[in-house]
Amino acid sequence: MNNAPTANKNNPIGTTPADAWSAAKGYAGVDEQLVESLTGWRRHIHRNPELSYKEFQTTDYIESELNKLGFEVRRFEFGSGLTCDIPAAADGSSETDVVALRADIDALPMEETTGYDFSSTNEGVCHSCGHDAHAAMLLGAATLLAKTPPPRPVRLIFQPAEETMPGGAVDCVQEGAVEGVDRIIALHCDPHRVVGDVGVHAGAITSSNAKLEVTLQASGGHTARPHETGDIVYALSTVATGVAQVVDRRIDPRSGTVLTWGSIMAGAGAPNVIPAKGTLAGTVRSASRDTWVELPEVIPPAIRAIAEPYGVEVDVNYVQGVPPVVNDDACAEIAGRAVTDVLGEQGVGEAVQSSGGEDFGWYTEEIPGVYLRLGVWNGESPETDLHHPAFAMDERALVIGAAVFDRFARLDR
Structure with missing residues (x-):
């Protein structure tokens, strides 16, 4: 049974980038400083990519940015990646119904050919899968949660080694990353989906590998x-x-x-x-x-x-690699509401199961969760695929991802 919200069938790629940009910039707590910070975070991480289980400088950078917001972190014992617990608001909030927001942070062993002025400075390593953007968007969500504390506890997971098999999520789960968590969300850049279209689906969304x-x-x-x-x-x-x-x-x-x-x-x-x-x-x-x-x-x-x-x-x-990611019906419904609150109903797009693997499945083996596909194509330039040396994204998608993360954490089941 698919209880995800009905996608916008008349305009399957959602809003135009300009419309989406305006809608997301109107989300509570978003200001010009956050927009600038999102771009800065993404470009710093993009310029300094690190391979799986070697994301030490990336983890240091993320920890520093979270400390600036007043948050303490717990680094994983294997050295890279971290979690950060954000307490619920002091008044009228709940200490239960804990929500986790997850972003992956590792890069791929590839040479970049984008021509960006912030291209990789590490030879043979680049962020051609969008994990730099995922990390930046989660830092953006942390900023929004610092401005207005959430109605329930929130755990941020900056996960290493998604690009390995069976995936860094296995180690994160073993170290208690989702212990005490009630539900979890992740999103992934989709370069074949226009900015302003977020794919929401209940049921299997990726395959095993x-x-x-x-x-x-x-x-x-x-x-x-x-x-x-x-x-x-x-x-x-x-x-x-x-x-x-x-x-x-x-x-x-x-x-x-x-x-x-x-x-x-x-x-x-x-x-x-x-x-x-x-x-x-x-x-x-x-x-x-x-x-x-x-x-x-x-x-x-x-x-x-x-x-x-x-x-x-x-x-x-x-x-044996990752299991399929199976989106929980209730989590998909909440995610659909979150996207609608950020972009309007036209922002909810269709998503179908991919034959690709994703280690987010190790989290959904433990607790209910949902995995979204975030449009990052500007709708005009040539499309580039994930894991392509010229992978590109429209950075206007960053504020959308940050806002969807934040909104999901605030919505009741």
């Missing part, structure tokens, strides 16, 4: 005598095609399960040599949580069974 590595070994030999060794290349090819057929017959096709190989390597190029070793590497994704649990029991045994007749040694490394 697991990493699969297969190594085959034999003695190697001459291609004239494949019967004297394990034919690694032939066995690899059989595994690559055969396991997908097994998945097709063992897994419910309605689960949206996809196994895709991204790499196959064997041999040194000589056409008359059977190599002694070869590898396959790929990913396994599913739209179903139940299937995510089931797949590790199906795929590795199938690979071993397919390879066994060829007389090769088989090593299968199945790294």
Whole structure:
């Protein structure tokens, strides 16, 4: 059942950037200083990207900005990332119904090609997924919550290592990031959605993601005598095609399960040599949580069974990744109200499940939550995808994200 608010079907990309900008700037507590700060925060973090679990300077910077607002933080024991608890307003408020707001802070191992005058200064590392913007928007929400204390306790989570597998959220949960929290929200930049359109959806919004590595070994030999060794290349090819057929017959096709190989390597190029070793590497994704649990029991045994007749040694490394993010119905309804309060009804856009993975699923395994897609495209320039070296965003979206975070924290269930 989808209880999310009805999206604006007549104008599926929502308001124009200018309209959205005006609406968000009219949100309570937003002023020119906050708008300038949001841009400054985003550009500082963008200029100084750090890889997963190495976001030490980024964490120092965020801690410093939160301290300026009068807040204390708790850094995660593994060194990067932090939480910050904001108390409820002194009068007429509740000490229960705790809300968490989450932003990820790590960058990707890519060279930036945007040409920004605030481009990455760290060679081979850049914020091509928008996490710099996420962190800035959460700092913006902290500013709004400092100006007008919320009616309930709020926990800010600045999370490291979203780009790893199984994701930094696992460590954050283990360190108590959502202990005592009743619901949680995150949002992600969507460069295919115009500024002023926020995708809200109840139910699954991302898919699971697991990493699969297969190594085959034999003695190697001459291609004239494949019967004297394990034919690694032939066995690899059989595994690559055969396991997908097994998945097709063992897994419910309605689960949206996809196994895709991204790499196959064997041999040194000589056409008359059977190599002694070869590898396959790929990913396994599913739209179903139940299937995510089931797949590790199906795929590795199938690979071993397919390879066994060829007389090769088989090593299968199945790294269970993130579960699907499943948006809670009630949280999606609150998020829809929050977006409406910031942008008007036209700001609520449609969102569909992606086959991409997102470690926010580890939080929604523990507590109800909602994950939104925030439009960051200006509607005119060429669209750039996430994880693209030229990924760009319209910074007018920053104030929208900050306001939606803030409003979600203030609304009753």
